[in-house]
Amino acid sequence: GAVVSQHPSRVICKSGTSVKIECRSLDFQATTMFWYRQFPKQSLMLMATSNEGSKATYEQGVEKDKFLINHASLTLSTLTVTSAHPEDSSFYICSARDQTNYGYTFGSGTRLTVV
Amino acid sequence: GEDVEQSLFLSVREGDSSVINCTYTDSSSTYLYWYKQEPGAGLQLLTYIFSNMDMKQDQRLTVLLNKKDKHLSLRIADTQTGDSAIYFCAEGLKGGGNKLTFGTGTQLKVEL
Numbered sequence: 682g683a684v685v686s687q688h689p690s691r692v693i694c695k696s697g698t699s700v701k702i703e704c705r706s707l708d709f710q711a712t713t714m715f716w717y718r719q720f721p722k723q724s725l726m727l728m729a730t731s732n733e734g735s736k737a738t739y740e741q742g743v744e745k746d747k748f749l750i751n752h753a754s755l756t757l758s759t760l761t762v763t764s765a766h767p768e769d770s771s772f773y774i775c776s777a778r779d780q781t782n783y784g785y786t787f788g789s790g791t792r793l794t795v796v
Numbered sequence: 797g798e799d800v801e802q803s804l805f806l807s808v809r810e811g812d813s814s815v816i817n818c819t820y821t822d823s824s825s826t827y828l829y830w831y832k833q834e835p836g837a838g839l840q841l842l843t844y845i846f847s848n849m850d851m852k853q854d855q856r857l858t859v860l861l862n863k864k865d866k867h868l869s870l871r872i873a874d875t876q877t878g879d880s881a882i883y884f885c886a887e888g889l890k891g892g893g894n895k896l897t898f899g900t901g902t903q904l905k906v907e908l
Contacts, residue, residue, distance in 0.1 A: 785896055
């Protein structure tokens with residue numbers, strides 16, 4: 682089945698630094714990937730839609746200069762949290778649309794802690 | 797609107813059936829999904845149903861869709877302790893750029 686690999690699974694960084702999270706589709710091509718943020722005991726909030734070869738589409742209220750998304754190939758999208766602050770601490774999850782089963786395959790998530 | 801709501805918590809005994817409910821407001825949804833999330837992990841697709849279907853069964857899982865009432869349910873037969881997790885329903889909207897809108901999530905606790 683479709684597999685999406687997300688790395689790192691957990692990262693701790695200092696305030697003011699940047700962190701890059703990778704999302705790879707391992708056995709299929711994904712022209713579109715999605716980045717979500719999840720707060721404890723809450724649902725997933727869509728941050729942006731990552732489009733291969735073009736600019737990402739950000740949801741309302743999400744700062745595009747803070748959450749940089751790059752989708753340079755059909756199998757890789759990256760999310761960079763720039764100048765991280767403690768309020769950016771969260772669980773970030775990516776997903777990709779697998780056209781063969783009408784489903785969205787999710788990565789295993791990245792727990793970001795900014796200290 | 798795109799509000800998708802679920803009850804927050806459900807507790808059942810091992811071996812009983814679990815029914816998790818979901819209500820949505822956007823009638824243009826084309827697919828409806830159920831995902832399972834275990835602690836600290838990503839989401840696992842359990843099943844999905846097309847909006848023109850009423851019911852879908854897949855082993856222990858049965859999905860019922862009442863499009864008139866915009867109500868979706870997931871029934872888990874013979875619930876096991878390994879089924880303890882948070883369950884999210886989600887709708888994929890026609891013309892929504894393939895975006896999913898997730899429900900609030902239901903935490904299922906299976907007791908011995």
